[in-house]
Amino acid sequence: MRKAIFLACVLTLLLGQTIQAPASEPNDWTQFLSDPRFMPAIKNCLAAHPKAEGPAVVMNVWHASLEDAGVMTTDLSGRRNSCFARKDTGVVSESRTVFDLPGPLFVSVDQAKVAPKGECIESTPVYIDQRLQGWILRQPVLNQHIPSACSTPIWTDLLPANQTRPSA
Incomplete structure (x- = not known):
């Protein structure tokens, strides 16, 4: 009887581990691409990306504040640009090239x-x-x-x- 209870407990634990939901995925910024509130900021931040090789592409989007979106862009040269713009109007408040290598x-x-x-x-x-x-x-x-x-x-x-x- 004890063996049956022990085996039932072990089986329950093993099944419980396999049934658990997978660990949460990292922040999926792509959800903001289908949110019309973000598109003006995204488009203007892409336009603010310094001209270089190929088109600028978005690599991250986030809520910077209630009114502003943060947008990280890059291009084929590897240049990254950090941009902050109004969600509703797309007016860019800051755009700067990011160079944050730790060194040396x-x-x-x-x-x-x-x-x-x-x-x-x-x-x-x-x-x-x-x-x-x-x-x-x-x-x-x-x-x-x-x-x-x-x-x-x-x-x-x-x-x-x-x-x-x-x-x-």
Whole structure:
């Protein structure tokens, strides 16, 4: 009798595990494509994507706020653009190229004659036979429990002083 009860419990547990619903899928942003409230923002963010190779395509859409949608676009060159626009009118409030590689990165002395400097960039020179080859660039190591301006990778200090960030 005990064996029968034990086997029934084991069988119930095994069947219960196979009958359970599959784990929830990751956020499926494609649902917003059939929501007419998002289409003005999506279309204007696609138009705001910097011109490059091939057409711009959407890779993510989300609720940025009650009024705004966030749209991440990319193109065949791999350039990603983060855009925020009004859901109802499509008016773009922000559009910027995203470059959030964690690093370290290397910049040759041929591209940068002086060490790149910035709040979120640490430069270490690279020498071969006492000749400067370039710099290894890293984000400063900060206390991971305290948010700061450099909590996420920020490389905008690599832009020349006279170049401005892309915007809408």
